[in-house]
Amino acid sequence: MPAVGGLDALISVTYDIVANDFVRAGEAASKIKRLLQQLGVEPGIIRRAAIAAYEAEMNVVIHSYGGRIAANITADSIEILCEDSGPGIPDIEKALQEGYSTASEDIREMGFGAGMGLPNIRRSAEEFSIESACGQGTRLKVKILHKVGD
Amino acid sequence: MQLAAIAEALSLSPDHGSFKDIEVKGGYSSDLLSDVMGKAAAKSIWVTNQIHPNVIAVASLIDAAAVIIAGGVQPEEGTLKKAEEVGIPLFTTDLPAFEVVGQLYQLGVRGTARSA
Numbered sequence A: 001m002p003a004v005g006g007l008d009a010l011i012s013v014t015y016d017i018v019a020n021d022f023v024r025a026g027e028a029a030s031k032i033k034r035l036l037q038q039l040g041v042e043p044g045i046i047r048r049a050a051i052a053a054y055e056a057e058m059n060v061v062i063h064s065y066g067g068r069i070a071a072n073i074t075a076d077s078i079e080i081l082c083e084d085s086g087p088g089i090p091d092i093e094k095a096l097q098e099g100y101s102t103a104s105e106d107i108r109e110m111g112f113g114a115g116m117g118l119p120n121i122r123r124s125a126e127e128f129s130i131e132s133a134c135g136q137g138t139r140l141k142v143k144i145l146h147k148v149g150d
Numbered sequence B: 001m002q003l004a005a006i007a008e009a010l011s012l013s014p015d016h017g018s019f020k021d022i023e024v025k026g027g028y029s030s031d032l033l034s035d036v037m038g039k040a041a042a043k044s045i046w047v048t049n050q051i052h053p054n055v056i057a058v059a060s061l062i063d064a065a066a067v068i069i070a071g072g073v074q075p076e077e078g079t080l081k082k083a084e085e086v087g088i089p090l091f092t093t094d095l096p097a098f099e100v101v102g103q104l105y106q107l108g109v110r111g112t113a114r115s116a
């Protein structure tokens, strides 16, 4: 397997995410993690990418009608893009607050809905952006740089 | 500390004789998946009361050494299947989580929170 240092082509993968499928939930993040391991990416960077991918994927499973997640990997960075088809986030500022969650009681009993997902994603990445509009879905984009330590 | 030694000391079931040479570097206990995802260090033994398959997805993503489901609750069928699939040692015990953590601590296992 090539080391990331020798990776000059862009590697891209995309996975569909099905709403409310709690058995498959996390598989996309796991696949992205495995790919990064095969590419020889440093464990601390893999961990950060895994956190971002997992939390983004779970948000689509729990809060959206479904969507997909993509990872674009270059020698410099790992970009994770996650989009869904709605219902969107009414107040992004609020959604980004630690502890804020609209998850139902059933979801919370499973250990989700701690309101730590978006904060975890933000902490894991050098670049973070989220766009959302009611009725239009949510688009999350993060970039993790290989060069920066954990 | 070796996982096999922990399993024996706590009489964890099932007796996973196949989990040899797994080093446990510390422990973490939480039922909030985002908390574990964000904070538990790699090679931790994770003590939880959650029983659904996403526990294994999280354990695998953070490179947990093993999962102990405490409190006498049984994992869902899908959880057992997934644990086997991805190779995460999964144990159950009737001991409440507090007792499990206490016994782990007595064995020398210490908490492993990554700084946030």
Ligand SMILES: Nc1ncnc2c1ncn2[C@@H]1O[C@H](COP(=O)(O)OP(=O)(O)O)[C@@H](O)[C@H]1O
Residues within 6 Å of the ligand: A055, A059, A060, A062, A063, A064, A084, A086, A087, A088, A089, A095, A096, A100, A101, A102, A103, A112, A113, A114, A115, A116, A117, A118, A119, A138
């Ligand atoms: N993809 C999404 N679609 C709609 N709402 C979302 C999405 N992602 C996050 N949210 C909203 O933002 C809140 C906070 O998200 P997060 O920090 O991940 O916490 P949690 O998922 O535990 O609720 C969610 O409770 C939800 O209201």
Ligand SMILES: [Mg+2]
Residues within 6 Å of the ligand: A055, A058, A059, A113, A115, A116, A117, A118
């Ligand atoms: Mg979330």
